Amino acid sequence: MIGLGRMARALLLPLIEQGKFLPENIFGVVGQEASVSQSLSRLPKGVKVVSSNQQEALNVWRAPIQLLAVKPQNLDSVALKAAAAKDDFDLETKPLLVSLLAGVTVRQLQLAFPNHLCVRAVVNTPALVKAGLTALSWGEGLTNERRLLVRTLFDPISEVWELSEDRLDAFLALTSSGPAYVALIVEALADGAVASGLTRELSYDLAVKTLSGTSLLLNKQNLHPGELKDMVASPAGTTIAALRHLEKRGLRSALMEAVLIAAERSREMSSRLE
Numbered sequence: 001m002i003g004l005g006r007m008a009r010a011l012l013l014p015l016i017e018q019g020k021f022l023p024e025n026i027f028g029v030v031g032q033e034a035s036v037s038q039s040l041s042r043l044p045k046g047v048k049v050v051s052s053n054q055q056e057a058l059n060v061w062r063a064p065i066q067l068l069a070v071k072p073q074n075l076d077s078v079a080l081k082a083a084a085a086k087d088d089f090d091l092e093t094k095p096l097l098v099s100l101l102a103g104v105t106v107r108q109l110q111l112a113f114p115n116h117l118c119v120r121a122v123v124n125t126p127a128l129v130k131a132g133l134t135a136l137s138w139g140e141g142l143t144n145e146r147r148l149l150v151r152t153l154f155d156p157i158s159e160v161w162e163l164s165e166d167r168l169d170a171f172l173a174l175t176s177s178g179p180a181y182v183a184l185i186v187e188a189l190a191d192g193a194v195a196s197g198l199t200r201e202l203s204y205d206l207a208v209k210t211l212s213g214t215s216l217l218l219n220k221q222n223l224h225p226g227e228l229k230d231m232v233a234s235p236a237g238t239t240i241a242a243l244r245h246l247e248k249r250g251l252r253s254a255l256m257e258a259v260l261i262a263a264e265r266s267r268e269m270s271s272r273l274e
Contacts, residue, residue: 001026001027001028001029001060001066001067001069002028002029002060002066002067002068002069002070002078003029003030003031003067003068003069003070003071004028004029004030004035004039004043004049004069005069006128007069007100007123007125007127007128008067008069008100009042009043010127010128010157011067011123011127011153011154011157012026012043012067013043013044014130014156014157015153015156016044016047018156020152020156022046023043023044023045023046023047024046024047024048026043026046026047026048027047027048027049027050027059027060027063028043028047028048028049028050028060029049029050029051029052029057029060030049030050030051030052031051031052031070031074032051033051033053035051036049036050036051052081057081058081058084058085060085061081061082061085061086061095062085062095063095064093064095064096065095065096065098065149065153066095066096066097066098066116067098067100067153068097068098068099068100068101069100069101070101071101072101072102072103072104072269075101075104075108075112076112079112079113082112082113082115082116083115086115094115094116094117094141095115095116095117096116096117096119096142096146096149096150097109097113097116097117097118097119098119098121098150098153099118099119099120099121100121100123101120102122102172102176102266102269103266103269103270103272104120104270105120105165105270106118106119106120106137106138106139106165108270109139110139110140117139117140117141117142117146118139119136119137119138119139119142119150120136120137120139120165120168121134121135121136121137121150121154122134122135122137122168122171122172122175122176123154123157123158123176124158124175124176124178124179125176125179126158126179127154127157127158130156130157130158131158132154132157132158132159133158133159133161133171133175134154134157134158134159134160134161135160135161135162135163135167135168135171135172135175136150136151136154136160136161136162136163137162137163137164137165137168138162147162168266169263169264169266169267169270170259170263172262172263172266173259173260173261173262173263173266174259177258177259177262178259181255181258182211185211186204186207186208186211187207189203189207189210190203190204190206190207191203193206193207214228229243
């Protein structure tokens with residue numbers, strides 16, 4: 001584990017809980033000495049964690065599976081440490097590097113880590129509560145066995161898709177940025193309920209439950225969103241009046257554009273690292 005932030009821990013803990021990895025077989029590296037004790041307090045006993053400035057940190061590059069979860073701007077410095085470690089360790093088979101770095105393409109990973117088999121993973125924040133969505137894009141040279149292994153890393157916290165890299169920007173714009181759009185909508189709906197006379201606490205609770213219940217209904221009954229909208233909007237009723245207002249204000253168009261803009265921004269971030 002190179003980096004032990006919230007998402008890395010969310011991925012790691014269920015794997016330990018399910019017995020897929022033993023704590024004593026997990027080795028983590030964090031950026032600062034002060035982060036070592038904090039990370040250890042959040043992980044099961046037996047997991048080893050050191051700071052990146054310790055000589056022992058180079059041992060992380062011996063591992064057959066390496067999860068890269070640092071900030072994208074730290075990619076170059078981490079790659080230099082991996083290259084330095086290669087001089088010390090002559091591994092018979094290339095280790096597997098699974099990257100969670102936003103905006104870093106498989107090609108960029110393979111250039112930075114030529115002694116690894118590289119995988120790019122895009123995971124969204126609901127993975128923190130085991131309700132995530134993950135897309136995987138494969139680098140060169142991965143066998144079906146290795147691909148299956150990578151999928152098993154993410155299965156406990158998310159549904160998993162295998163996508164070509166040219167589709168990851170759209171996946172990220174919808175699933176990774178999407179929770180922020182949804183949170184904004186929930187907040188706005190709750191504000192409307194407060195303005196209509198409900199308490200703040202009740203408004204937030206009802207807005208969240210309305211959203212989760214609607215998502216569950218769409219999923220469980222395999223309904224098209226338009227079909228559910230028509231079920232709720234009776235002639236000359238409250239819902240159709242509100243929908244008319246939303247259409248006038250361009251809600252549908254604004255959300256479509258938000259996804260397109262996020263996807264384009266993701267492409268820009270990747271190109272800047274070239």
